[in-house]
Amino acid sequence: MRMRDTFIKPMHPEGRRFVAIFAAITLVLFLLWEPLGWLGVILTIWCYYFFRDPERVTPARPGLVISPADGIVSLIEKAVPPAELGMSDMALTRVSVFMSVFNCHVNRAPVAGKVTAVAYRPGKFFNASLDKASVDNERNSLCIEMPDGRQLAVVQIAGLVARRIVCFVKPGDTVQTGGRFGLIRFGSRLDVYLPPGVEPLVSIGQTMVAGESIIAELSMIGDRTE
Structure with missing residues (x-):
């Protein structure tokens, strides 16, 4: 597994709209006041992380x-x-x-x-x-x-x-x-x-x-x- 895969996980499609909204708000916050913009960056990353959809290995044993x-x-x-x-x-x-x-x-x-x-x-x-x-x-x-x-x-x-x-x-x-x-x-x-x-x-x-x-x-x- 590459080091990048440890931290960057696939995102479920349900989350795309929310991450886009968070990112748009972040841009506005940067225009208003830079420290608020960085807060928006943190929240946008959290939103992506919330909707992560990593692959899982399900036990193969039946029952x-x-x-x-x-x-x-x-x-x-x-x-x-x-x-x-x-x-x-x-x-x-x-x-x-x-x-x-x-x-x-x-x-x-x-x-x-x-x-x-x-x-x-x-x-x-x-x-x-x-x-x-x-x-x-x-x-x-x-x-x-x-x-x-x-x-x-x-x-x-x-x-x-x-x-x-x-x-x-x-x-x-x-x-x-x-x-x-x-x-x-x-x-x-x-x-x-x-x-x-x-x-x-x-x-x-x-x-x-x-x-x-x-x-x-x-x-x-x-x-x-x-």
């Missing part, structure tokens, strides 16, 4: 649930998947990954399968690290049916600063593990609802890398007790 987001595991608890997905009302293990404004915000599919439902629900904008964010905040939910018939839910949740959830897939689409399926702008959270009997292999506070970090193994059912 893994991969993190859909960069960030920190903030919650692990039992919860019922969003009602709008039409899944069972059984409480499943939910693993929440909180993304700060410094994390890469491109979201990746935790498993391979067919998208059977995509449901957007408007809501509030509480801090995404809070438990109530899963219920009250704006969200976009996906149900992915795996080849063995089991279902997994992944939910994009807007945060205190986030005001835009973007989803690239629709019902009927097929996703691959680690494939890009959406992004959220400016700080947010992803919830993964594991299939019944599947326990997480992560702990609260653990750092996740989207498309690479392993959350759970689908074959490990009943190996761990509450």
Whole structure:
């Protein structure tokens, strides 16, 4: 890998408009007062960095649930998947990954399968690290049916600063593990609802890398007790 590639990452097309806006404002700030212009330069670089979309190497071993987001595991608890997905009302293990404004915000599919439902629900904008964010905040939910018939839910949740959830897939689409399926702008959270009997292999506070970090193994059912 070249040294340049360590610092310069590809940018997702969703970010081009925002970087252009930041750059235009920066030019105006330079005309008004040079120190403000340099502040604009810093903010423009941050905007580019926010929308970075680096390549990821997804583990090839089948049967893994991969993190859909960069960030920190903030919650692990039992919860019922969003009602709008039409899944069972059984409480499943939910693993929440909180993304700060410094994390890469491109979201990746935790498993391979067919998208059977995509449901957007408007809501509030509480801090995404809070438990109530899963219920009250704006969200976009996906149900992915795996080849063995089991279902997994992944939910994009807007945060205190986030005001835009973007989803690239629709019902009927097929996703691959680690494939890009959406992004959220400016700080947010992803919830993964594991299939019944599947326990997480992560702990609260653990750092996740989207498309690479392993959350759970689908074959490990009943190996761990509450």
